[in-house]
Amino acid sequence: MPTHRILTACISTASVLEVAVEVDVQPGLPLFSIIGLPDKRIDEAKERVRAAIKNSGLTFPLGKITVNLAPSAVRKSGTGFDLAIALGILGVDMGSDWVIGELGLDGSVRADRRMVSLLIEAQQRGKRVVIPAVQANLAGLVGGLKTWKVSTLNELLREPTWTHDASPVLESSQNTDYALDRIIGQNQGKRALLIALAGGHSLIFTGPPGSGKTLLAEAAHELLPPLSRTQLLTVMQIYAFADQPYSGGVPYRSPRHTISLAGLIGGGNPLKPGEVSLSSKGVLFLDELPLFHREVLDALREVMQTKRVRHNRLGTQREFPADALIIAARNPCRCGRTGLDDQDCLCSARDRAEYAVRLSEPLLDRFELFCDVPRMQAEEWKIPTSPQGSRYASDIARVFRSSDTLGWTNNAQLALDRAMSTLSLSGRSREAMRKVSETIAKLEHSDQVHEVHIQEALQYRRR
Numbered sequence: 448m449p450t451h452r453i454l455t456a457c458i459s460t461a462s463v464l465e466v467a468v469e470v471d472v473q474p475g476l477p478l479f480s481i482i483g484l485p486d487k488r489i490d491e492a493k494e495r496v497r498a499a500i501k502n503s504g505l506t507f508p509l510g511k512i513t514v515n516l517a518p519s520a521v522r523k524s525g526t527g528f529d530l531a532i533a534l535g536i537l538g539v540d541m542g543s544d545w546v547i548g549e550l551g552l553d554g555s556v557r558a559d560r561r562m563v564s565l566l567i568e569a570q571q572r573g574k575r576v577v578i579p580a581v582q583a584n585l586a587g588l589v590g591g592l593k594t595w596k597v598s599t600l601n602e603l604l605r606e607p608t609w610t611h612d613a614s615p616v617l618e619s620s621q622n623t624d625y626a627l628d629r630i631i632g633q634n635q636g637k638r639a640l641l642i643a644l645a646g647g648h649s650l651i652f653t654g655p656p657g658s659g660k661t662l663l664a665e666a667a668h669e670l671l672p673p674l675s676r677t678q679l680l681t682v683m684q685i686y687a688f689a690d691q692p693y694s695g696g697v698p699y700r701s702p703r704h705t706i707s708l709a710g711l712i713g714g715g716n717p718l719k720p721g722e723v724s725l726s727s728k729g730v731l732f733l734d735e736l737p738l739f740h741r742e743v744l745d746a747l748r749e750v751m752q753t754k755r756v757r758h759n760r761l762g763t764q765r766e767f768p769a770d771a772l773i774i775a776a777r778n779p780c781r782c783g784r785t786g787l788d789d790q791d792c793l794c795s796a797r798d799r800a801e802y803a804v805r806l807s808e809p810l811l812d813r814f815e816l817f818c819d820v821p822r823m824q825a826e827e828w829k830i831p832t833s834p835q836g837s838r839y840a841s842d843i844a845r846v847f848r849s850s851d852t853l854g855w856t857n858n859a860q861l862a863l864d865r866a867m868s869t870l871s872l873s874g875r876s877r878e879a880m881r882k883v884s885e886t887i888a889k890l891e892h893s894d895q896v897h898e899v900h901i902q903e904a905l906q907y908r909r910r
């Protein structure tokens with residue numbers, strides 16, 4: 448029996464690698480080995496493939512079976528090799544088409560979590576791909592592909608049925624006010640959130656525990672407009688590279704303050720994107736910001752400026768987007784009791800001083816909106832029986848998509864100059880004030896920035 452060669456693809460160092468699965472069957476004692484730097488999950492393919500072939504009523508060849516994954520010098524991982532290995536053993540010829548899918552013991556073809564990245568690559572290379580039928584929707588989403596969708600190993604022994612996947616129209620989902628409407632009171636916090644989301648301004652809430660900072664942040668991703676098809680593909684690709692499930696919708700991530708540098712910006716071996724990339728096109732909420740590790744905060748400052756993360760691996764550069772809207776929260780002091788009328792702060796003078804300097808000037812300078820969130824009164828927590836009829840979501844969607852540049856009235860320009868000199872604002876905060884004022888003007892349906900818009904923007908400056 449000659450050597451069979453089936454092409455497939457996998458993710459290696461966070462990029463897509465074409466792999467040739469070479470299968471050689473020789474007479475001799477039954478032996479089944481996979482070589483070419485497979486990881487443990489690939490090695491387990493032997494058991495799945497053997498059972499799947501037998502349970503499909505097909506003959507599993509006797510003898511010595513060697514599977515080589517070429518290029519053999521690159522480490523490989525994933526479960527999507529099963530189908531290619533099985534076809535190689537059965538002696539099926541697939542030419543230059545890619546075959547991707549995991550096999551169940553019963554011979555069923557199962558989904559591969561990293562499929563979307565592989566399909567995007569296939570589309571760019573003009574490859575035809577055999578994919579699990581359960582992932583047909585992904586082929587549609589990527590679009591411009593030729594795929595053969597299979598549910599069982601047996602189907603692959605029949606005549607191929609290639610279909611052309613045009614891009615479908617995305618289901619229209621809507622952003623809603625629902626989560627925000629459940630929070631009664633905190634009008635200042637809601638207003639700050641509205642401005643932040645509409646204009647993409649990074650925001651930091653300061654307030655005692657239980658004041659609703661987290662509730663406000665959690666409402667954010669429901670308020671943002673749905674992702675476009677291109678954004679959705681980007682997000683799905685990041686999750687595929689990270690080997691993490693993506694539940695759909697606008698990404699929202701809220702890592703704990705104990706997170707490592709690699710966890711936040713990505714890294715590790717194999718290389719995976721971190722939280723700043725997993726939250727791209729969505730919201731990254733960092734609660735208790737001053738408690739994050741110093742190196743993590745430094746990296747965050749960098750990311751907030753560049754909006755992307757670059758990794759160097761064996762001389763190869765790999766870049767991930769990191770353009771989430773950043774919402775942070777902090778307590779007024781380490782113990783968090785400052786601002787609670789019924790309790791006294793337990794911090795020593797030293798605690799207070801240390802806490803105050805944990806966030807560096809350059810990092811704080813990257814935030815465009817600062818908002819105090821006082822603790823809510825008990826009666827403010829009641830959930831309303833009917834919506835308040837707010838228009839946050841529609842206002843956000845309108846301003847979010849607007850690329851208009853607004854004119855400034857003379858008075859507005861003067862007010863900004865005056866604020867600059869009297870408040871001695873940094874160049875960066877001046878720029879932030881300009882942008883925030885424009886967002887406020889747009890929210891107010893104004894085609895010019897007026898003094899009143901600057902005055903509101905100034906309320907959200909750092910003090």
Ligand SMILES: [Zn+2]
Nearest residue numbers: 780782792794
């Ligand atoms: Zn305190």
